[in-house]
Amino acid sequence: MKGALVPIAMLVCLTACDDMSNQAKQRHYAPAVGPAAVPSNTVEYLDRPSQAPPVTLELLERGQERFRIYCTPCHSELGDGHGMVVQRGFPPPPSYHTEHLRQAPVQHFYDVMTQGYGAMYPFADRVRPEDRWAIAAYIRALQRSQNATDGDISADRRGALE
């Protein structure tokens, strides 16, 4: 009898063996509601109204990085609207260097990203509010760079260009 105890104990231990590779948790990339909807009575994470932050070099660098990820496929690195996807048949967006967009307030760019504009889908689900402000600030800098005047060059550097 005593001799059987050890094998029995070992058998009991075996019953606890289970493959834990797949546990009872959400298996699919399925959100609670369909892709086009937001669950009712909720606010998007972090998506509260915000103010334009002060423009710093850090903000512009962040903006440049985000702009290159999300906007260059259509608007191109220069902002002239000849991005790669446009070359494959997407309706061309306007250049950022038109008079209309150079006069537009920064808020306008923020709103276009949040709500979309015509054929352009909104980016609110991909770009966080802080990043939207950063991109808007970067577009401002881009516009300035394409329409630079003598006054933009500091006096000590001007000599190098002449």
Place this chain on the structure above:
Amino acid sequence: MPAIFRPSANLAAAVTLLALAGLGVGGVALWWLWPRTDYARHVRWPVGQPVPFSHEHHVAGLGLDCRFCHNSVEVSATAGLPPTTTCMTCHSQIWTNAAVLAPVRLSLASDTPIAWNRINDLPDYVYFNHGIHIAKGVGCASCHGEVDRMALTYKASSLTMQFCLDCHRDPGPRLRPKDQIFNTQWQRTADTASPAALMGEYHLRNGRRLTDCSICHR
């Protein structure tokens, strides 16, 4: 009484015993090794998807950044798969009649997400986090291979515990500069910062025991 076995039976018995032992050892080895082979782990097998999405066309062809679609990869544990609206950002205007894209349009119209099939899947008892790896200079290609050359996405590395530990023991040589993390074609060149310099840049301390069981089995 004549002998039942002829002398040659000695040899036959020895060979049989050896063969049996070999079969036993081989069987155990196979039972142990088989799940660890690339074949059994489905490495480099394309997985059937509802839409034959091609990273080759979208990443190498159009120059899209990984984050255009996997936009939570820098800040969260999961990289995330793009929602239907991300595809429709472009496909509302181009390839609008393509039959291959019918499931995408149907998904938007019927408000049901596309269910992609998993390719890389760790057992649920392993904790993994993308954010920390991206923040500390590990490129997508170190684990997912040359995604921009994949016409159909496949698993590029075995994702065994050994695979993780090989790097956790000494991450230095596999780190890359910040601006090359999403470039799956990047190779270390002569003027890349040294492993030690990169370790310093990302504030990785050598003494930190990245191989502790509790790092991955929480």
